[in-house]
Amino acid sequence: xxxxSAVTVQVFSLNCWGIRYLSKHCAQRFAMIGDMLSxxxxxxxxxxxxxSEKDFLGLKKKLAFSHPHSHYFKSGVIGSGLAIFCKYRIxxxxxxxxxxxxxxxxxxxxxxxxxKAVGLAxxxxxxxxxxxxxxxxxxxxxxxxxxxxxxxMVQAWELQQFIRHTxxxxxxxxxxxxxxxxxxxxxxxxxxxxTGLRDAYLETSQFxxxxxxxxxxxxxxxxxxxxxxxxxxxxxxxxxxxxxSAKAEMHCDWxxxxxxxxxxxxxxxxxxxxxxxxxxxKALRLQDPALGQAxxxxxxxxxxxxxxxxxxTEVKVGLHCAERMRYTATRTGIMGLALLxxxxxxxxxxxxxxxxxxxxxxxxxxxxxxxxxxxxxxTFLLYIFYTMELKSLQGAEDQMRLAVxxxxxxxxxxxxxxxPLRKSPEGEEPGAFxxxx
Amino acid sequence: xxxxSAVTVQVFSLNCWGIRYLSKHCAQRFAMIGDMLSxxxxxxxxxxxxxSEKDFLGLKKKLAFSHPHSHYFKSGVIGSGLAIFCKYRIxxxxxxxxxxxxxxxxxxxxxxxxxKAVGLAxxxxxxxxxxxxxxxxxxxxxxxxxxxxxxxMVQAWELQQFIRHTxxxxxxxxxxxxxxxxxxxxxxxxxxxxTGLRDAYLETSQFxxxxxxxxxxxxxxxxxxxxxxxxxxxxxxxxxxxxxSAKAEMHCDWxxxxxxxxxxxxxxxxxxxxxxxxxxxKALRLQDPALGQAxxxxxxxxxxxxxxxxxxTEVKVGLHCAERMRYTATRTGIMGLALLxxxxxxxxxxxxxxxxxxxxxxxxxxxxxxxxxxxxxxTFLLYIFYTMELKSLQGAEDQMRLAVxxxxxxxxxxxxxxxPLRKSPEGEEPGAFxxxx
Numbered sequence: 001x002x003x004x005s006a007v008t009v010q011v012f013s014l015n016c017w018g019i020r021y022l023s024k025h026c027a028q029r030f031a032m033i034g035d036m037l038s039x040x041x042x043x044x045x046x047x048x049x050x051x052s053e054k055d056f057l058g059l060k061k062k063l064a065f066s067h068p069h070s071h072y073f074k075s076g077v078i079g080s081g082l083a084i085f086c087k088y089r090i091x092x093x094x095x096x097x098x099x100x101x102x103x104x105x106x107x108x109x110x111x112x113x114x115x116k117a118v119g120l121a122x123x124x125x126x127x128x129x130x131x132x133x134x135x136x137x138x139x140x141x142x143x144x145x146x147x148x149x150x151x152x153m154v155q156a157w158e159l160q161q162f163i164r165h166t167x168x169x170x171x172x173x174x175x176x177x178x179x180x181x182x183x184x185x186x187x188x189x190x191x192x193x194x195t196g197l198r199d200a201y202l203e204t205s206q207f208x209x210x211x212x213x214x215x216x217x218x219x220x221x222x223x224x225x226x227x228x229x230x231x232x233x234x235x236x237x238x239x240x241x242x243x244x245s246a247k248a249e250m251h252c253d254w255x256x257x258x259x260x261x262x263x264x265x266x267x268x269x270x271x272x273x274x275x276x277x278x279x280x281x282k283a284l285r286l287q288d289p290a291l292g293q294a295x296x297x298x299x300x301x302x303x304x305x306x307x308x309x310x311x312x313t314e315v316k317v318g319l320h321c322a323e324r325m326r327y328t329a330t331r332t333g334i335m336g337l338a339l340l341x342x343x344x345x346x347x348x349x350x351x352x353x354x355x356x357x358x359x360x361x362x363x364x365x366x367x368x369x370x371x372x373x374x375x376x377x378x379t380f381l382l383y384i385f386y387t388m389e390l391k392s393l394q395g396a397e398d399q400m401r402l403a404v405x406x407x408x409x410x411x412x413x414x415x416x417x418x419x420p421l422r423k424s425p426e427g428e429e430p431g432a433f434x435x436x437x
Numbered sequence: 438x439x440x441x442s443a444v445t446v447q448v449f450s451l452n453c454w455g456i457r458y459l460s461k462h463c464a465q466r467f468a469m470i471g472d473m474l475s476x477x478x479x480x481x482x483x484x485x486x487x488x489s490e491k492d493f494l495g496l497k498k499k500l501a502f503s504h505p506h507s508h509y510f511k512s513g514v515i516g517s518g519l520a521i522f523c524k525y526r527i528x529x530x531x532x533x534x535x536x537x538x539x540x541x542x543x544x545x546x547x548x549x550x551x552x553k554a555v556g557l558a559x560x561x562x563x564x565x566x567x568x569x570x571x572x573x574x575x576x577x578x579x580x581x582x583x584x585x586x587x588x589x590m591v592q593a594w595e596l597q598q599f600i601r602h603t604x605x606x607x608x609x610x611x612x613x614x615x616x617x618x619x620x621x622x623x624x625x626x627x628x629x630x631x632t633g634l635r636d637a638y639l640e641t642s643q644f645x646x647x648x649x650x651x652x653x654x655x656x657x658x659x660x661x662x663x664x665x666x667x668x669x670x671x672x673x674x675x676x677x678x679x680x681x682s683a684k685a686e687m688h689c690d691w692x693x694x695x696x697x698x699x700x701x702x703x704x705x706x707x708x709x710x711x712x713x714x715x716x717x718x719k720a721l722r723l724q725d726p727a728l729g730q731a732x733x734x735x736x737x738x739x740x741x742x743x744x745x746x747x748x749x750t751e752v753k754v755g756l757h758c759a760e761r762m763r764y765t766a767t768r769t770g771i772m773g774l775a776l777l778x779x780x781x782x783x784x785x786x787x788x789x790x791x792x793x794x795x796x797x798x799x800x801x802x803x804x805x806x807x808x809x810x811x812x813x814x815x816t817f818l819l820y821i822f823y824t825m826e827l828k829s830l831q832g833a834e835d836q837m838r839l840a841v842x843x844x845x846x847x848x849x850x851x852x853x854x855x856x857p858l859r860k861s862p863e864g865e866e867p868g869a870f871x872x873x874x
Binding site for chain 2: 071072073074075076077079089090091092093094095096097099113115120161162165166168169170362363366367369370373377384387388391392394395398399402403406409
């Protein structure tokens with residue numbers, strides 16, 4: 001090792017595509033992944049889509065010697081699918097479940113049932129505290145008409161919030177996972193610029209892997225060309241990100257990805273390529289903590305404000321869409337109710353005029369009543385669901401507005417006094433009061 | 438002010454009981470609360486149960502001059518009910534929604550629809566960064582047979598996780614809210630001992646309020662003796678908590694609560710009493726950051742391990758209960774399905790033997806079929822719900838086990854090397870390897 005105070009940490013990330021009975025060769029692939037990891041090359045292993053706890057336990061048994069510390073993050077109906085295996089002791093964990101994650105009635109996409117989340121594990125690398133995050137965002141099923149875009153936008157927003165707010169005490173930050181976003185997508189930019197995280201692929205000194213670092217590639221036998229759409233060769237949606245702090249410096253020495261096929265194996269580990277990054281973590285002498293904050297200069301802040309404004313627009317589009325859907329559900333529900341009342345009224349008339357003949361055939365009556373009740377129940381559930389979606393979107397939008405305000409304030413370089421000097425009737429962004437402390 | 442470097446911050450917390458059309462005198466009470474707060478005595482106002490956004494906007498308008506900065510936290514079907522009004526600019530916000538919060542079919546308790554959460558607002562008090570939290574945990578409807586205890590336990594666990602992980606960068610921490618737990622309840626102890634938060638009521642030099650600091654009192658006209666059960670005078674379930682850091686020292690100079698009735702007003706502000714605490718925040722010279730961690734001596738850690746073990750037991754009880762409920766739902770669902778198949782078979786026999794008379798009266802047939810379908814849908818939804826509950830309980834239990842392991846390790850005073858020396862087949866808590874760095 002060139003630098004005696006530096007520690008080299010090998011980080012591995014893979015979306016395992018582990019849907020039992022649905023993913024091809026699921027059991028064999030997990031066996032292959034376990035065999036490969038058990039050689040103990042990697043210090044920190046971040047896995048996504050380990051949907052079945054049995055598969056996690058299988059890996060845990062296999063990696064008991066090479067990676068004695070592990071954690072499986074549970075959430076949602078099926079689970080988060082997130083797992084971490086580690087050579088370092090895991091001191092603490094925390095899970096944040098995204099407030100939006102698809103629709104329960106889109107069962108064929110299944111994201112809602114997965115309870116997608118971001119998991120945090122806190123480890124100690126020598127004298128340094130490292131926060132390790134693993135996450136998986138909502139899939140993109142159709143890039144041209146991506147109805148899940150606002151959901152993924154809110155997830156990216158919550159991911160950066162979670163990382164930013166929980167990593168204040170960390171000396172090193174490592175993030176791995178399937179973000180389901182291209183490097184230049186709004187969500188990726190938001191994440192990187194707000195947290196200051198650096199992309200291992202862009203930072204690495206040496207790279208051995210697919211062209212442009214793509215991780216969903218046409219060469220992979222589990223991938224159909226249709227999935228990739230206009231991106232013939234493939235797309236880069238899996239990442240290893242990192243950042244140091246005032247107490248630690250971090251570099252990426254080299255990075256590699258698998259390239260579709262695995263030598264001497266009949267098929268690859270997954271439909272995604274596996275990422276490995278060798279990070280060098282070097283403890284610095286304790287410096288003025290202000291140094292850590294100085295990296296966000298005004299140009300970066302201005303850039304961030306632009307990104308945030310764009311993200312707000314995206315979320316607002318989602319908001320209007322959710323409002324429209326809720327309105328449709330309400331209208332359909334009211335129609336169902338009206339139909340039910342009408343039917344009951346028609347049936348009640350001859351019943352009240354005793355002795356008159358029943359004009360309503362019984363079969364039709366019951367069928368219609370069942371239909372009306374089904375409509376009522378479904379629209380009620382949909383109404384509740386859309387209301388929850390609306391609240392989450394509104395919540396994210398509010399928080400973004402507040403963040404933009406605060407950043408603009410910082411750009412103007414003013415400190416705010418807490419005694420207001422003039423009335424601001426809306427109470428919102430009431431302007432700053434110049435006062436230097 | 439005795440100390441020129443100290444800042445005095447007045448914190449106010451109130452559960453507003455703001456259920457429109459259901460809470461008594463809701464609109465009048467919000468008007469009273471707005472009038473009282475608009476005198477600008479309080480620097481930070483933390484409100485719970487502001488269920489309607491209209492009420493929040495009403496307050497915002499009224500407090501635009503006294504508290505120009507505000508945030509309303511949105512989540513769930515109705516909302517989190519949490520709001521913050523502040524004289525200091527709010528720089529950043531973040532919301533964590535508890536993974537468990539009652540049952541949707543217990544609509545008369547309504548907690549599930551509220552989307553209970555903990556909200557964080559980051560403000561700047563002079564040169565110090567303060568994290569302000571506002572929260573509201575699941576209500577306790579029956580202390581003797583509290584079926585929501587595991588849910589509240591998980592909420593207390595997640596609350597302490599959220600505070601601990603997000604406050605590492607904060608110089609001062611302020612928490613206010615309705616915890617729905619007595620001071621000696623397991624959840625309260627867990628929260629205080631894991632985060633190091635201090636209870637303003639226990640720490641204050643001067644106190645002016647109800648006996649024993651109770652906040653749900655028999656003297657309040659909105660409270661029935663039945664609600665208080667064996668606690669004739671009342672209970673203390675609302676809190677203001679705080680803690681300093683290596684960079685700031687905090688004290689509580691005085692604290693007060695309302696005492697049921699308000700002079701010259703026909704009724705109190707709410708069914709809960711309002712809390713006000715005057716906190717003194719004093720910036721310290723920058724010290725060794727290790728000092729901040731030194732406050733958890735081994736005795737405290739041992740105490741925390743005990744509390745955590747107790748909490749795990751509580752969560753396990755909830756786990757067994759949820760498993761039983763899911764099993765019942767599954768069994769009922771299977772019975773519904775069997776009944777439906779049987780009915781269809783009986784109806785199909787004469788239909789297959791053409792010309793034979795239909796033995797099944799049509800009305801009964803349709804009624805029975807509707808019943809079966811309703812059972813199937815309901816049990817399916819219940820199954821999904823209980824699975825989510827189970828995952829959250831398991832997740833909390835796993836995290837608690839890991840935390841206990843790490844704390845026990847710390848008690849033994851050993852540093853763990855990352856190269857395992859002996860095989861640990863379960864991969865869990867594989868023992869420590871003595872190595873001093």
